[in-house]
Amino acid sequence: MCSGILFVHIIPGEWSPAVDHAIWAEGLVKRFGETTALNGVDLAVRTGSVFGLLGPNGAGKTTAVRILATLLRMDEGRATVGGYDVATQAHQVRQLIGLTGQYASVDETLTGVENLLLIGRLLGMPKREAKARARELLADFGLTESGGRAAKTYSGGMRRRLDLAASLVGRPRILYLDEPTTGLDPRARLELWDLLRDLVARGVTILLTTQYLDEADALADEIAVIDHGRVIANGTPDELKAKTGAQTLAVRPADGAGLPVVQRVVTELTGMEPEVQGSLVTAPVTEPSVLSAAVRRLDKAGVLLAELQLRSSSLDEVFLSLTGRPAEEAPATESEEVSA
Amino acid sequence: MTATTIEAAGGPQQAPDLAVRVTPLEGVRQSLTLAWRSVVQVRHNPWELGDFSIQPIMFVLLFTFMFGGAIMGDWQAYLQFMLPGMLVMNMLFVTLYVGQGLNTDITKGVFDRLQSLPIARWAPLAGRILADQVKQAWSIFLVLVVGFVLGFSLTGNVGGLLAAIALLLGFALCFSWVSVLVGITAKDPERVQIFGFTAMFPLTMVSNVFVPAATLPGWLEAFVNVNPVSIISDAVRGLLLGGPVADPLLWSVVWALAFLVVFAPLSVWAFKRRVV
Numbered sequence: 001m002c003s004g005i006l007f008v009h010i011i012p013g014e015w016s017p018a019v020d021h022a023i024w025a026e027g028l029v030k031r032f033g034e035t036t037a038l039n040g041v042d043l044a045v046r047t048g049s050v051f052g053l054l055g056p057n058g059a060g061k062t063t064a065v066r067i068l069a070t071l072l073r074m075d076e077g078r079a080t081v082g083g084y085d086v087a088t089q090a091h092q093v094r095q096l097i098g099l100t101g102q103y104a105s106v107d108e109t110l111t112g113v114e115n116l117l118l119i120g121r122l123l124g125m126p127k128r129e130a131k132a133r134a135r136e137l138l139a140d141f142g143l144t145e146s147g148g149r150a151a152k153t154y155s156g157g158m159r160r161r162l163d164l165a166a167s168l169v170g171r172p173r174i175l176y177l178d179e180p181t182t183g184l185d186p187r188a189r190l191e192l193w194d195l196l197r198d199l200v201a202r203g204v205t206i207l208l209t210t211q212y213l214d215e216a217d218a219l220a221d222e223i224a225v226i227d228h229g230r231v232i233a234n235g236t237p238d239e240l241k242a243k244t245g246a247q248t249l250a251v252r253p254a255d256g257a258g259l260p261v262v263q264r265v266v267t268e269l270t271g272m273e274p275e276v277q278g279s280l281v282t283a284p285v286t287e288p289s290v291l292s293a294a295v296r297r298l299d300k301a302g303v304l305l306a307e308l309q310l311r312s313s314s315l316d317e318v319f320l321s322l323t324g325r326p327a328e329e330a331p332a333t334e335s336e337e338v339s340a
Numbered sequence: 341m342t343a344t345t346i347e348a349a350g351g352p353q354q355a356p357d358l359a360v361r362v363t364p365l366e367g368v369r370q371s372l373t374l375a376w377r378s379v380v381q382v383r384h385n386p387w388e389l390g391d392f393s394i395q396p397i398m399f400v401l402l403f404t405f406m407f408g409g410a411i412m413g414d415w416q417a418y419l420q421f422m423l424p425g426m427l428v429m430n431m432l433f434v435t436l437y438v439g440q441g442l443n444t445d446i447t448k449g450v451f452d453r454l455q456s457l458p459i460a461r462w463a464p465l466a467g468r469i470l471a472d473q474v475k476q477a478w479s480i481f482l483v484l485v486v487g488f489v490l491g492f493s494l495t496g497n498v499g500g501l502l503a504a505i506a507l508l509l510g511f512a513l514c515f516s517w518v519s520v521l522v523g524i525t526a527k528d529p530e531r532v533q534i535f536g537f538t539a540m541f542p543l544t545m546v547s548n549v550f551v552p553a554a555t556l557p558g559w560l561e562a563f564v565n566v567n568p569v570s571i572i573s574d575a576v577r578g579l580l581l582g583g584p585v586a587d588p589l590l591w592s593v594v595w596a597l598a599f600l601v602v603f604a605p606l607s608v609w610a611f612k613r614r615v616v
Contacts, residue, residue: 069456084358092358094458105449109381121373122459124366150384166453 022047022174022205023068027077030063030229037063039229040077045207045222050200052220053209054319060229061209062102065178068207069099081174098172102179106162108152112143115151115162119169130169137165141195157188164195174205181215193218213316225322232322241313248317249290250282251298252307265297275320279306284313284321359458367460374454374467378441379474388437392479396430400486403550411551416491423487424504424577425549428569430479431508431515432540438472438516439523440532446614447528469516476512480505496582504579507592511572514596517603524610549573568595 023045030038045051066072070090084092120130224234274283408415445451547569578585
């Protein structure tokens with residue numbers, strides 16, 4: 001049942017017609033010369049929800065966002081945003097969306113106020129209204145005091161906030177966030193998460209790309225895991241976790257000598273080659289009864305344990321079991337930042 | 341729900357009352373807003389201001405007093421000869437800011453943001469070029485003021501002066517497309533600068549801006565005489581100092597149009613390759 005939900009291919013008509021999709025994409029294909037960045041991606045993002053597009057670097061996340069933001073033309077497939085076709089009704093789509101790119105795309109030489117004023121004026125607001133909107137957003141994002149300073153003097157977190165504010169000037173109903181917290185320290189990251197939750201509470205639909213599994217887990221209502229230009233799984237975070245074996249068995253022997261025995265026992269119990277990190281042995285399990293079996297077998301073998309637990313699978317483990325390789329291609333420092 | 345294919349695919353109702361396209365008037369207003377932004381950037385970036393304010397002044401002073409005597413025996417005579425060419429050289433260098441600004445926008449992601457807004461596709465470029473015209477006007481003004489203070493005398497008439505300014509601005513408008521192409525294709529803003537020095541510097545130096553072509557060895561003279569920088573310098577010289585201008589003026593316009601016709605489509609092509 002679970003796997004049925006998980007691997008359902010998005011076929012027109014299969015969704016309930018009552019469900020309102022802010023973003024709908026079918027069979028997106030995009031090639032850059034020899035490389036195929038997107039190889040038939042389907043996405044369905046419900047209005048008012050947060051949709052997480054999760055995948056490692058180079059999986060095709062940014063390409064998908066750029067197509068949906070009308071910045072890039074797809075080679076095949078079609079997509080609608082707010083009911084408008086991104087290829088033929090780009091101007092209407094642009095009136096509905098806000099985009100925060102992968103790098104804080106603010107004009108560094110302008111002040112915070114000027115950056116927001118620029119967008120407001122471009123959107124056709126009278127000067128007065130644009131100024132009022134700029135002030136309002138700076139206040140919302142805790143930038144009132146630094147509003148008069150050039151953006152190049154801002155910290156990474158402030159720049160990101162200004163970037164997000166800039167994408168909200170026109171009160172978009174649909175917001176694209178391409179790796180919004182990449183390069184932020186843990187505190188700035190949590191602050192940004194809170195801001196995003198506020199936006200969702202106000203009814204904004206968010207399409208979020210991230211290579212941080214905990215981020216998708218924390219923010220998204222639904223997740224599509226993307227790898228090499230294909231959606232390899234989608235569903236709610238819980239559904240994804242349920243798919244790979246609802247739970248993970250983790251065993252750590254008290255000393256290194258016990259490690260081979262633990263590995264052998266876990267392999268036999270789960271029927272899977274376990275993941276070994278240092279002295280920690282983990283494997284996905286579908287039957288909770290393996291825990292007591294593990295206790296018995298290891299006790300009998302005389303292995304002293306430092307740790308033994310059955311826990312919900314993390315999305316890292318989900319990714320591993322879906323692709324056969326870890327999700328993290330980013331440098332180790334970044335992943336440390338995340339878990340810190 | 342209506343029966344369009346999109347509705348059948350589970351898409352939502354289209355939001356009503358969204359504009360279908362940008363009107364030309366809105367496009368012009370957006371370009372003006374973006375031009376405003378480029379001018380405000382200068383206020384925050386004294387480096388750039390220094391580049392096109394202090395540099396021209398410095399060059400006029402440097403060439404007049406350092407080389408004037410050696411080249412023409414007396415610096416006053418040299419100032420008369422050199423100043424029109426200086427206006428041309430300056431104009432060419434100022435166009436580099438179009439490419440540099442464009443490149444900064446593309447590499448920093450600002451361009452993506454602009455393209456994701458419901459604005460005219462051409463507004464970001466038009467804004468840049470419009471701002472360039474403001475910078476051009478300012479830089480022409482500065483060179484002329486310094487020239488007049490040092491004793492440059494306008495031997496042509498005021499109509500000639502106005503025509504010279506119009507020619508410089510018009511040529512800049514067309515030549516900007518070279519800068520646009522460099523801005524779109526260069527990896528980063530520094531490379532736009534490097535282009536400026538490796539291509540524009542020799543091109544302006546190997547012209548009749550600083551020395552009369554007749555003093556050069558024959559082969560070099562031949563090149564200098566066909567260099568468009570020399571041709572437009574001759575035109576500006578003629579307009580400011582009087583004398584025959586019809587020929588260089590005509591060829592200046594031809595060169596300007598040639599730059600436009602070759603580099604505008606090339607830029608659009610390169611732009612589509614890089615951005616779309």
